[in-house]
Amino acid sequence: MRHGDHLLLGYDTDEERExxxxxxxxxxxxxGHRGLLLPPADMPAGLALSFLETHGCRVDDEIAAGRLxxxxxxxxxxxxxxxxxxxxxxxxxxxxxxxxGLRVCTEILRARAxxxxxxxHDTELLLDPVFASLxxxxxxxxxxxxxxxxxxxxxxxxxxxxxxxxxxxxxDLLAITRTFAxxxxxxxxxxxxxxVTAVARALHAETVRAHARTANGFRTRLxxxxxxxxxxxxxxxxxxxxxxLSAAGGTLELSGVAPHIQRVMRVxxxxxxxxxxxxxxxxxx
Numbered sequence: 417m418r419h420g421d422h423l424l425l426g427y428d429t430d431e432e433r434e435x436x437x438x439x440x441x442x443x444x445x446x447x448g449h450r451g452l453l454l455p456p457a458d459m460p461a462g463l464a465l466s467f468l469e470t471h472g473c474r475v476d477d478e479i480a481a482g483r484l485x486x487x488x489x490x491x492x493x494x495x496x497x498x499x500x501x502x503x504x505x506x507x508x509x510x511x512x513x514x515x516x517g518l519r520v521c522t523e524i525l526r527a528r529a530x531x532x533x534x535x536x537h538d539t540e541l542l543l544d545p546v547f548a549s550l551x552x553x554x555x556x557x558x559x560x561x562x563x564x565x566x567x568x569x570x571x572x573x574x575x576x577x578x579x580x581x582x583x584x585x586x587x588d589l590l591a592i593t594r595t596f597a598x599x600x601x602x603x604x605x606x607x608x609x610x611x612v613t614a615v616a617r618a619l620h621a622e623t624v625r626a627h628a629r630t631a632n633g634f635r636t637r638l639x640x641x642x643x644x645x646x647x648x649x650x651x652x653x654x655x656x657x658x659x660x661l662s663a664a665g666g667t668l669e670l671s672g673v674a675p676h677i678q679r680v681m682r683v684x685x686x687x688x689x690x691x692x693x694x695x696x697x698x699x700x701x
Contacts, residue, residue, distance in 0.1 A: 419517055422547040423579040425557045426568050432596035433557060434467040435581045437521055440555055441484070442471060444519035449553075450510040451484045452518055454502075456525040461486035482513060490524060496535050500542040507550040517551035526562040533567055540574040555579055584621075585614040592618045599629065600637025600669075606645040612653060619657055627666065634666045641672030651677075655686045662691025671695040 417423070417440075427433040441451040455464050464486045465475045478484040489495050489502050503520055510518040524536060540556065547554060556575065558568055572578060585592040590605040592614065601622050607615055619636065626634045636657070640646075658668040673681075673694050681687040687694060 417553050417579075419551045419553060420547050421576050422543060422554045423556070423577055424568070424572055424575040425555050425579050426560045426563070426565075427557065428560050428597035429599070431599070432581060433559075435594070435596075436579060437555065437557075438468055438471045438473075439582055440521065440553075440579075441465075441468065441519060442473060444517075444553075445473075445478065445483055448516040449519050450482065450513070450515040450517075451478075452503075452506055452510075452520040453484075453486045454490045454499075454520065454522040455486065455488070456490055456523045458488035458491040459486075483515075490522060496524065496539045499539050500546050503543065503552060503554070504546050504550065507546070507552040511551060517553065520552060520554045521557065522554065523557040523559075526559075533571070537571065537574070540571060544574070584618045585611070587611055587614075590614070594622075595637070595639055598637055599626070600635075600639060602639035602642065604642035607643065607650040608645070608647045609649055612647075612650045615650060616653055619653070623657075623661065623666070627664070632665060634661075635669050636661060636666060637669045637671070639671050640674070640677070643672070643674070643677075646677060648680075651680065651684075651686065655689050655692065658689055658692035660691075662689075667691055667693055669693045669695060 425433065425436055427436070444451050453464055461479050461484070462475055465479070465484055468475050475484065485506075487502070487506070490499070499522070503518075506520065507518040543554070546552065558571070560568070581594050581596075583591050583593050584601065587610070590603065590607055590611045593602050593604070594600075595602050601618055603615070619638070623636045626636045638654070654668065654670070661668050668691055670693070678687065678694065681694075686692070
């Protein structure tokens, strides 16, 4: 992201929201920017930013130093009407305090969005000149459990694009990304001996998260819809991962497995190993 970027985050889970905002705000701290959170409710700054603690951020110290701020402006019924002026003021204040820029995260409750989203649309429209003229970057958050896609589609056009969680891994052949609904990993491209180690590490980390979410009967999910090739060595990795999960009371669930990959697994008998489940075609994990 660069100064002037004003992006939309449509999220499905709180974990997805916190993952994106943590990367955005912590990168800002490392880049000499002030971070500003405008939550939809009035809450103590330490509580509003507590999700950063799990990423190694000493939130209280950063707040005390003025590097992180929380403003309850959007918690009020009239918070939308002068949001552009609030961000303009905060950006100038950040520069005046010696920061290189401002990173701002906003979230608006559905109940305050206005009839037919008109007031929200107008507010987003007014933000563009603020981002264009000042050293500020922003993420506007919308909970997809509250705002449906027909509402988000026109709002996307008022932003410079959408934002999502960073790739877990990316090379010339393969991209590994986290999914949040349901939680797991998605592989896109090709897996071979040059990147299978990255898959192994990502699988291990996701298994730890899955076990933390559900101690008993936990599931590690892998979405293969966009995977065009996987070699035998990588398939063995999935098999041994499933066996290890089975021994620990867990399951490896694969969705979107291509027919030619399913044939290989049937011939070898790997589709019947304990702890491995292949979701029926057309169904998620």
